[in-house]
Amino acid sequence: MAEQGWSKWLPEPGDTPPAPPYPEGYLEGLALFNGRAFWDCHEALEEIWLELDGGPKLFYQSIIQGAAAYFHVERTGRWHAARKLFEAAREKVALFRPAYMGLDTTELHDRFEGLRDLAGRVERGEADADAFDESRYFELWPGDAGVPLARLAGRPEGSGHD
Secondary structure (H helix, E strand, O other): OOOOOOHHHOOOOOOOOOOOOOOHHHHHHHHHHHOOOHHHHHHHHHHHHHHOOOOOHHHHHHHHHHHHHHHHHHHHOOHHHHHHHHHHHHHHHHOOOOEEOOEEHHHHHHHHHHHHHHHHHHHOOOOOHHHOOHHHOOOOOOOOOOOOHHHHOOOOOOOOOO
């Protein structure tokens, strides 16, 4: 994969990834993603992303692009845009494998890859838009955040999102 001018934002070898406690805006952005408020997730994480000049900038951008792709799947039906955004998200999150900011980035990479492929099939008329069923959605939450998703998102404890 070409770096595409990203080299100034790549993590340096030996850099320690951010550890808990994670920024509240990051956790809120993930909670919005999980609630399928993809545009709001995009906006919340973009506020953080705009302030960064290195380190996790590309990581944040990968989640922002994944959320924007889902927005196109659900709201605009622009399959070309969805495919391109899932691909851009996949490329960027690959730089942070196997894990970063509490997320399994290898799994996230693989999910974005499958979503990219499916969006491409819909774009080419090889699959129906209905192929983006419930099985194509997933939640993002850092396993080491120390804050249950239920508490942050105002969900009742034990709601299955802890």
